[in-house]
Amino acid sequence: MTPPKAASSPEAPASLHDHLVRTLREMIVRGELGSGQKVPEARLCETFGVSRTPLREALKALSVEGLITLRPNRGAVITPLDPAHLSEVFEAKGALEHFIGLQAAQRADADELDEMDALHERLTAAEAAGAAADYTALNDRFHLRMAQLARNGQIIGLYTVFQAKILRARHIVNEDPARVARSLAEHGAIMAALRARARLDLAERLVEHNTRTAEAVIRQISEAAAGGDR
Amino acid sequence: MTPPKAASSPEAPASLHDHLVRTLREMIVRGELGSGQKVPEARLCETFGVSRTPLREALKALSVEGLITLRPNRGAVITPLDPAHLSEVFEAKGALEHFIGLQAAQRADADELDEMDALHERLTAAEAAGAAADYTALNDRFHLRMAQLARNGQIIGLYTVFQAKILRARHIVNEDPARVARSLAEHGAIMAALRARARLDLAERLVEHNTRTAEAVIRQISEAAAGGDR
DNA sequence: GGATTTGGTTCTGAATGCAAAAAAGGACTT
DNA sequence: AAGTCCTTTTTTGCATTCAGAACCAAATCC
Structure with a gap:
């Protein structure tokens, strides 16, 4: 688990993946995505201007941190905050x-x-x-x-x-x-x-x-x- | 970070994603994928019989745990063990x-x-x-x-x-x-x-x-x- | 001879397409 | 009405495709 990215030597140019993960994390932390709500995949794809593939990759990553909960075949939800x-x-x-x-x-x-x-x-x-x-x-x-x-x-x-x-x-x-x-x-x-x-x-x-x-x-x-x- | 999956109530049926993550983790831990080596995407797709999409999703997840290191545009490597x-x-x-x-x-x-x-x-x-x-x-x-x-x-x-x-x-x-x-x-x-x-x-x-x-x-x-x- | 450009090839990342599953809706039964 | 079954729609997961970046090697230039 290395979210603050242990300073990589030749300064990586911040991939789209990293950007999505970071931004989504921030949105969840800020409460812009409601706790317990389903992840609005389509809407997020639009706002970020990306297709589902990179977005879903970011969701998989966030699920490891526990901010997103994946329910097989039933979509992802913002992990409820209890x-x-x-x-x-x-x-x-x-x-x-x-x-x-x-x-x-x-x-x-x-x-x-x-x-x-x-x-x-x-x-x-x-x-x-x-x-x-x-x-x-x-x-x-x-x-x-x-x-x-x-x-x-x-x-x-x-x-x-x-x-x-x-x-x-x-x-x-x-x-x-x-x-x-x-x-x-x-x-x-x-x-x-x-x-x-x-x-x-x-x-x-x-x-x-x-x-x-x-x-x-x-x-x-x-x-x-x-x-x-x- | 919740790899051993905090027991989900109605016992999820183990998705492909989970399977890939678990199996890849095991392969890395066992040393079947050499430390510091590039991730052999094509070969892994064959052995698992899946396309690149789910495999890459698993790699993104493992990178959060630190077992995989992602190098933007240059592929993923098994995080070197130093x-x-x-x-x-x-x-x-x-x-x-x-x-x-x-x-x-x-x-x-x-x-x-x-x-x-x-x-x-x-x-x-x-x-x-x-x-x-x-x-x-x-x-x-x-x-x-x-x-x-x-x-x-x-x-x-x-x-x-x-x-x-x-x-x-x-x-x-x-x-x-x-x-x-x-x-x-x-x-x-x-x-x-x-x-x-x-x-x-x-x-x-x-x-x-x-x-x-x-x-x-x-x-x-x-x-x-x-x-x-x- | 060594560095450098250039052409093709492979690899990577992301968009798109498609099949299966789940949710939503509706008609029929009781 | 409540419940069941079936149809339609939407969503989900994954495969496939495509564009661009990196890589490699031969050809070129100093």
């Missing part, structure tokens, strides 16, 4: 966070620490400005960057996939301001541990942060689902 | 092992503990009988079963993918008898921790076991590579 599944994703991501904490604390170089600080500050500023969308995007960058500090391409790839799955959920609920405030505080502790290169501490704080976020997101999603039923 | 990459895979698998240890210790039920004991004994018997192939297969089952005890579909899927990547390497070198003996001893300690439901202990032993195995496999692979160069 709280139970999301809970597993967060739990698994927690396993990655632990690893990331252990490794990032010892593998990050000084420049990277500064870069993380800068991201943290931008995040703080976004919260102060009440820019929810910016905050979410920056927050993702902060954590992905942290994952990169662990210097393991496998982990980075998996982290990206999990982030995408979680981001799908985030796009259907609003950030809870109270949670954002607490989240920022946790980031502060994370940065302190990273600066101190305290491996176990950083790992624990990242795992804890993931758990708290999971609780908040799953609660929101569940409420939204319950609300939607009424 | 020690550096393998080292990342082992390291990432270590992150999973940690999680698996923590969860399996508390989520496994009594029957499952017995089942693991049974597997452990069969493994011991295989080693005594000097049945290397059986040993490798049983060993994989032992660890996959352990992963399943953690009750997280995401982790099980990832574990399977990592196992496949590592198994590729194992297929090109022989098991080192000395390592097998030590490995079995580690399994004994693992079983003890599992029985005792000692979370941290089990996690630590699994991680340690993974690290030792990594050292052995990577050493062997590197030697084989060096030997092959002569």
Whole structure:
């Protein structure tokens, strides 16, 4: 699983396949293709101006990531987003966070620490400005960057996939301001541990942060689902 | 990433796509398709008796798992198996092992503990009988079963993918008898921790076991590579 | 002699075509 | 009405076809 494409040496010219996979992934994450809905093959072929062959190839690829579910002879659907599944994703991501904490604390170089600080500050500023969308995007960058500090391409790839799955959920609920405030505080502790290169501490704080976020997101999603039923 | 297909409710009838993906994966893992070689599209179409369309769809799927590398306009190759990459895979698998240890210790039920004991004994018997192939297969089952005890579909899927990547390497070198003996001893300690439901202990032993195995496999692979160069 | 152009050939990627399966619709039975 | 059976339409999966890109090798030029 290597979606962020471990930098290929002579910079491949971005094939149509890659473009379709990336764009479709984005559309699913953004919620432009409804969770649980059938994939509108014909419509997508039109919008992309391609035939069914490359589109279906992209769907097969996305099904490996779990964003698409293939039902033999019955078409493909956007994998439904349910709280139970999301809970597993967060739990698994927690396993990655632990690893990331252990490794990032010892593998990050000084420049990277500064870069993380800068991201943290931008995040703080976004919260102060009440820019929810910016905050979410920056927050993702902060954590992905942290994952990169662990210097393991496998982990980075998996982290990206999990982030995408979680981001799908985030796009259907609003950030809870109270949670954002607490989240920022946790980031502060994370940065302190990273600066101190305290491996176990950083790992624990990242795992804890993931758990708290999971609780908040799953609660929101569940409420939204319950609300939607009424 | 869900290769072992999170049990779909009304048992899907195994599509051609799934069959191709599974079979190709197996062929790559078994080394029947040479590492780094170009994918012999025409030949594979013949052997499977299918046209290029479904075959290529399978290749796109396998490229997400990382077993195939797509080079735009230049065909697909069996992803080369190099020690550096393998080292990342082992390291990432270590992150999973940690999680698996923590969860399996508390989520496994009594029957499952017995089942693991049974597997452990069969493994011991295989080693005594000097049945290397059986040993490798049983060993994989032992660890996959352990992963399943953690009750997280995401982790099980990832574990399977990592196992496949590592198994590729194992297929090109022989098991080192000395390592097998030590490995079995580690399994004994693992079983003890599992029985005792000692979370941290089990996690630590699994991680340690993974690290030792990594050292052995990577050493062997590197030697084989060096030997092959002569 | 070595690099470079050029011609043909093969391979790759995507559009199109076609057969089988599933869904949708309708008439008939109870 | 609800249910079954049958017809029609649509969708799905795969084979085939076709255009363009890469590859290879002989011929050409410095």
